[in-house]
Amino acid sequence: MPVDFECSSVMTVSISASGEASVSSGQHPVATALQQPPKKKRNLPGMPDPDAEVIALSPKTLLATNRFVCEICNKGFQRDQNLQLHRRGHNLPWKLRQRTGKEVKKRVYVCPELNCVHHDPSRALGDLTGIKKHFSRKHGEKKWKCDKCSKKYAVQSDWKAHSKTCGTREYRCDCGTLFSRRDSFITHRAFCDALAEESAKSQIDPVPNPHVEKESKAAVSAVLQVPHMEPTIPPPPPDQQGPKNTAGVLHYMPHQPPVSISVNSNKSSGTSISGGSSNSATTSTTSVFASLFASSSVAPAATTQRTSLSDLICAMSRTERCTGGVMEPPSLCLSSHGSASLFPPAHERRHFATTTPTPPAHMSATALLQKAAQMGAAASCSSFFRSLGLVRPLSPAVAGGNISEGGGDIHCRRSPAELKETSLPYAGLGLGVPQENRAGLSDLMMGSSSLFGSKPATMDFLGLGMHHNSSVGAGGLSAIMEGGIDVISGTPASRPMEITLGEGVGWRQSKTKLPATGGLVEESESMRNFK
Amino acid sequence: MSAQRENKREGDGYDMLQFTESSPLPPLTSQLNNGLLRSRAPWPDFPSSSSAKQGHLGSINSAACMEQLLAHCAYAIESNDATLAQQILWVLHNIAPPDGDSNQRLTAAFLRALVLRASSSGSSSPSFAALASTISSSSTASPTPSPLLSPVSLAAFVDLTPWHRFGFTAANSAIADATDGFPVVHIVDLTTTHCMQLPTLIDTIAARRPDDPPFIRLTVPTPYQNSPPPSLDISLDELGSRLVTFARSRNIKMDFRVVPSSPADGFNSLFQHLRIQQLVAAEALVVNCHMIPHYIPDEDTSASCCGLPPRTAFLKALRSLDPIAVVVVDEDADFTAGDVVTRLRAAFNYLWIPFDTVDTFLPRGSEQRRRFEAAVFWKIENTIACEGVQRVERLEPRSRWVQRLRAAGFRAVGFSEDTAVEVKTMLDEHSAGWGMKRDDESMVLTWKGHDVVFASAWIPSSVS
Numbered sequence: 004m005p006v007d008f009e010c011s012s013v014m015t016v017s018i019s020a021s022g023e024a025s026v027s028s029g030q031h032p033v034a035t036a037l038q039q040p041p042k043k044k045r046n047l048p049g050m051p052d053p054d055a056e057v058i059a060l061s062p063k064t065l066l067a068t069n070r071f072v073c074e075i076c077n078k079g080f081q082r083d084q085n086l087q088l089h090r091r092g093h094n095l096p097w098k099l100r101q102r103t104g105k106e107v108k109k110r111v112y113v114c115p116e117l118n119c120v121h122h123d124p125s126r127a128l129g130d131l132t133g134i135k136k137h138f139s140r141k142h143g144e145k146k147w148k149c150d151k152c153s154k155k156y157a158v159q160s161d162w163k164a165h166s167k168t169c170g171t172r173e174y175r176c177d178c179g180t181l182f183s184r185r186d187s188f189i190t191h192r193a194f195c196d197a198l199a200e201e202s203a204k205s206q207i208d209p210v211p212n213p214h215v216e217k218e219s220k221a222a223v224s225a226v227l228q229v230p231h232m233e234p235t236i237p238p239p240p241p242d243q244q245g246p247k248n249t250a251g252v253l254h255y256m257p258h259q260p261p262v263s264i265s266v267n268s269n270k271s272s273g274t275s276i277s278g279g280s281s282n283s284a285t286t287s288t289t290s291v292f293a294s295l296f297a298s299s300s301v302a303p304a305a306t307t308q309r310t311s312l313s314d315l316i317c318a319m320s321r322t323e324r325c326t327g328g329v330m331e332p333p334s335l336c337l338s339s340h341g342s343a344s345l346f347p348p349a350h351e352r353r354h355f356a357t358t359t360p361t362p363p364a365h366m367s368a369t370a371l372l373q374k375a376a377q378m379g380a381a382a383s384c385s386s387f388f389r390s391l392g393l394v395r396p397l398s399p400a401v402a403g404g405n406i407s408e409g410g411g412d413i414h415c416r417r418s419p420a421e422l423k424e425t426s427l428p429y430a431g432l433g434l435g436v437p438q439e440n441r442a443g444l445s446d447l448m449m450g451s452s453s454l455f456g457s458k459p460a461t462m463d464f465l466g467l468g469m470h471h472n473s474s475v476g477a478g479g480l481s482a483i484m485e486g487g488i489d490v491i492s493g494t495p496a497s498r499p500m501e502i503t504l505g506e507g508v509g510w511r512q513s514k515t516k517l518p519a520t521g522g523l524v525e526e527s528e529s530m531r532n533f534k
Numbered sequence: 535m536s537a538q539r540e541n542k543r544e545g546d547g548y549d550m551l552q553f554t555e556s557s558p559l560p561p562l563t564s565q566l567n568n569g570l571l572r573s574r575a576p577w578p579d580f581p582s583s584s585s586a587k588q589g590h591l592g593s594i595n596s597a598a599c600m601e602q603l604l605a606h607c608a609y610a611i612e613s614n615d616a617t618l619a620q621q622i623l624w625v626l627h628n629i630a631p632p633d634g635d636s637n638q639r640l641t642a643a644f645l646r647a648l649v650l651r652a653s654s655s656g657s658s659s660p661s662f663a664a665l666a667s668t669i670s671s672s673s674t675a676s677p678t679p680s681p682l683l684s685p686v687s688l689a690a691f692v693d694l695t696p697w698h699r700f701g702f703t704a705a706n707s708a709i710a711d712a713t714d715g716f717p718v719v720h721i722v723d724l725t726t727t728h729c730m731q732l733p734t735l736i737d738t739i740a741a742r743r744p745d746d747p748p749f750i751r752l753t754v755p756t757p758y759q760n761s762p763p764p765s766l767d768i769s770l771d772e773l774g775s776r777l778v779t780f781a782r783s784r785n786i787k788m789d790f791r792v793v794p795s796s797p798a799d800g801f802n803s804l805f806q807h808l809r810i811q812q813l814v815a816a817e818a819l820v821v822n823c824h825m826i827p828h829y830i831p832d833e834d835t836s837a838s839c840c841g842l843p844p845r846t847a848f849l850k851a852l853r854s855l856d857p858i859a860v861v862v863v864d865e866d867a868d869f870t871a872g873d874v875v876t877r878l879r880a881a882f883n884y885l886w887i888p889f890d891t892v893d894t895f896l897p898r899g900s901e902q903r904r905r906f907e908a909a910v911f912w913k914i915e916n917t918i919a920c921e922g923v924q925r926v927e928r929l930e931p932r933s934r935w936v937q938r939l940r941a942a943g944f945r946a947v948g949f950s951e952d953t954a955v956e957v958k959t960m961l962d963e964h965s966a967g968w969g970m971k972r973d974d975e976s977m978v979l980t981w982k983g984h985d986v987v988f989a990s991a992w993i994p995s996s997v998s
Contacts, residue, residue, distance in 0.1 A: 153962045184963055186703075186734050187693045193733030193780035194685035194773070202779045 055109040057124045062115050065138040116142050136160075152183065177201065600630060600641040601882045604648065608875045608918075611652045619652060633898075636889040643911050644882060647918035651874065654919060681905070682767035685728070685776065691764065691902060692730045694895050696964050697888070697987065700979040701824050701863030702731045703960045704989040706738045707953035709820050712859035712991070713739065713748065716818035720751040722808065724801065725824040728766050729754060732777055735822075740784035750781065750788040751817060755804050758796030760916075760926045761829075763909050797829040798923070800839045800848035808855055819857040825987075827864050828929045834872055835923055849942035853994060860944060860992040862935060866978060866985040869917050869929040881917045884929075885910055887981045894965035932976060932988040945995035946975030953977075 064070075069079025071086035075093045080086040090097040111127035112134035120126050121137060128134045136158050145155035147162035156162035174188035175181050177197035182188035192198055603626050610619035623645060630641035683691065692698045713719045719739070723729060732752065740747060754770060766773065774790030781788035795804035808819070831837040831844045839847035852860060867884035871877045888910045896903035916927040930938075936946070949957075954972055961968045961979075969980040976990035 153959050184693075186699070186960070187689075189737045190689040190693065190730060190733045191686055193736075194689055194776050196686075198783060199776055199779055202783060 055111040055127075057127055058110050058112045059115060060112065060134065062138065062142070065115070065135050066143060114138055114142070596629070597637045597640075597886065600626065600637060601879060603629075604641065604644050604878055604882060605875050607645075607648055608651075608878050611648060612874060619648075623649060636893060637886065639907065640882070640886050640889045643885075643907075643914045644878065644918065646911075647915040648878075650915060650919035681764065683764045683905075684767050685730075685773055688728060688764060688766060689730055689733075691905060692727055694902065694906070695891060696961055696968050696979055697891075698727055698730070698825070699960055700957060700970070700977075700987055701861075701989050702734060703957050704949055704953055704977055705731065705822055705824065705861040705863060705991075706735045707956055708861055708947075708949060708991040709735060709822065709859060710738045710742045711950060711953075712993075713818055713820060714742065715746075716858070717746070717748055718751065718815070718817040719748045720753065720811070720815075720817040720819045722753045722804070722819070722821045723824070724755065724797075724822065724826045726762055726826055726829070727824060728757075729770075729773055729777060731822070731824060733780055736777070736781045736784055736786055736788070740781075740786050744785075747784075747786045750786055751815075752777065752788060752790045753804070753808070753811075754790075754792055755795035755801060756792055758798065760798075760924070762916075762927075763912050764905060797826060797926075798831065798837070798844075800830050800844040800851070802839055802847075802851075805851040805855070812855065819855055821852060821855075821857050821860045823860065823862045823864070825864055827862060827935065828869075829926050831923065831926075832870055832928045832930070834870060834928070837923065845938060846942070849938055849944075853943045856994055858993065859947075860939075861989065862939065862992065863987060863989045864932075864935065865929050866932045866988045867929045868931045868934070869927055874918060878918055881914060885914060887984060887986055891965065891967065891981060894967065932978065932985070932990075935988075936975065936990065939990075939992055940995075943995055944992040947991045947993050948974050949977055949989070949991060 069081055071080040071083050072078070073080075073086060073089055073093070075095070078089065080089060084099060087097040087099050111124070111129055112131060113124055113127045114121035114134060114137060116122055116138070119141065121128055121134070128137055139157040140161070143157040145157045147156040147159055148154070149156070149162065149165055151166075154165060156165060174183075174185060176188065176192055176195055178195050180191060180195075182191065603622055607619055607622040607626065610616075610622060626641060626645045630638040630645060632639060632642035632646075634642070709721070721732075721735070723732060725731060736750065739750070752774070754774075756770065757765065770792045774792065778788050778790050793804050793807045795801045795807075811817075812819070827845070827848075830848050833843045833845070835844075837844050842850065865884070868880050869877055869884075871880060888906070892903060892906055896906060913927050916925060920926075939946070949972065954970070954977065957970055957977060961970055967982045969983065971978050971980060976988050978985050979987040979989075
């Protein structure tokens, strides 16, 4: 064992077998170790050899690194012995300490911090490296910072060890989940079944403890609340707390958790299934969207609509058959298809259903028909809304056909898999729009297509609106367009949004903390182009 | 008809063209009219919203355009112009697919909310009225709960972004500071996150006081109607038992109780319970309000508690309990405007943030992302499509809450340097767009320089 000869102060304490310590020198008060009740804490080192020599080093010594410097090359060493070996290479006089014939006396090291547990010779650490690391970790400055998570370390080797695993694994729950952040781990840990199981297990065989026994008579919960595992129980809450308030207090038995395990697993499997299907729905919607804009001339667009209409019908009737629902007149399904595509795929749709009045799941199609009939004829606009899918199943119907939309819609909502099927024909969208506007709508669709083709999207879009202004026959719309153009051509106005143009990716790459007024947007745009 | 519409618009003083103004700073009045004026803290490092807005309108500005169209649409719906509304909806629908980029998804969500509103508003137009009657015939009041989450999934969900963690970190640190030395600490957790903050709070307290761990009494209100998603798949009681077990593993004794109460009446029944509790026990009371104050009805609703507007009554009741600390964390925006167009603009100019951030931490098409966006949709729909007591998303800006808390007899205590460091460290774990700014009385979470969430800690002022 290498020994540091440069100890700034040496305090020799011999510990007798009885545990009584006698101090031979040194100004530090030494507690009589074993008079305290024995404590067991996880991180404590084993009891040092009673015969060991107890060394107290000054903080300066403990924090010093490479104190032994070679006068030739300035290389530093932590130990004189190592410097001596190094000097040999320079052909300098060197001297290694000879081992005495007698076995070296075991030395243990105490921490100079008065309040530290390792200040007590009975808790001394067994080697010099250990006490140095301890002192740096607990009482030293943390000057090593991890670049990834900003965690700071006082000991370089700790920092190195952390850097290797940072972001990959830091905290592991008994359930097997890994966490890189302590907060995440703590929160998970608290609610994880693993902890509940563990503590339930520990409850099975409680350590008899007279103190605990007594308390348990006062309050039923006491047994459960006092940790049995650790004899170092914190003092119980003041007396005022005890008997007076226990009446209304909820006490928890740790035997509940096993029940919840099964519940959880059921739930989670359910959600993951729906997740999968909603993904596929998303993709299908996107592709159809693309194809819609691909057909940019008026006539072909109309054809597309017609063909997709028949597709729709097929798809819908298939759906109906599958679900065993009432077979509806095919033409009625249009609007519900429109809804499926306008609407976000299954997932959002489901959410939507949560905030809107949801008819009882078991409401029959007949009931829905009756309900819709009660509503009477709706105004012309309702069909448009329906085409957007925003009217819930119970909405009134313009044509009788729409009534069935409700039924179809319910099926959609019930089963995301079906939605995937029905959401395909995006082109069906325009069909819900009132007749007299059809020409204008085609124009609109054209407009949209060039909108997506050209680069400054919104400008083009608005410009097109101008061109078709006269033919559209929708005065209000053109008015909007004009307003919109003003927006674009006008000088900057109060809008916080443009900052959002940058994608998150750009941000991460730039490492910019704050939006630099000019640079950020430039950067975002370059990202955009890149994409 | 078109001309008529134009006149009406001008007559209303509704400034449709506010974004076309060429003056370097938009007139204050127009901002006031739009309810967008927010008090800006004088942090010089951050370009104020208006100056940031200035420079870039020359670039592609689809978000501004979409906002404009949405506002037009909302206006058309409000003025029962079904034809115009339909046309704008159609346009918006084409330019904003719900699976598009963040602005398109944001717009699609508003679009949907607007249609919901059109179909449910009690406007006089026969077309909308018919739709409205349909909707109101079934119970809009009780939305089906969105997919339920296990506590572990919810923990992972909340952990994705600093949106909640910012408040958690700041509040935990402030609460640990405030309760230091008290043998019995009573924590009332008013939150929308189903106790997700508590494990770290318990852990913080336990770590801070290894030698004299306090006894913690924990009180939470029951889940209430119209609470935002996501919800838990286990009861609060069961959640509480896990927390007690966890606290025990951290050497802390804890009581957990659930008190039926809701923000609808300013947590009236909870306060009654706490008053009785105060009579029987001496304990240090801490009230943690996380994202929940804005669910208490504001002056706009006719609701009142004890003859006072609910928010005033809530803070007054809070003050009367003489807590040793109150932490208020909430979203920093103003959704209180009475007219939907102003509210829409305010919401659009705030809720782009979650849509913008989501790309940095969740891949498209993931289940968690769906859940995350669903939570934002819920807010949008509630803000736009609901009215009266149904409209519970009534955010108030930080300045307004500061005003309210002062008026109720509280004094801001600010956050310690350590807390600020902790928050910064936490933010460093997330995307670089997140930031934090701090003044004497509060901390604000920012995204790309825009205020997102504020956190503030309060104590009763000596003169109440």
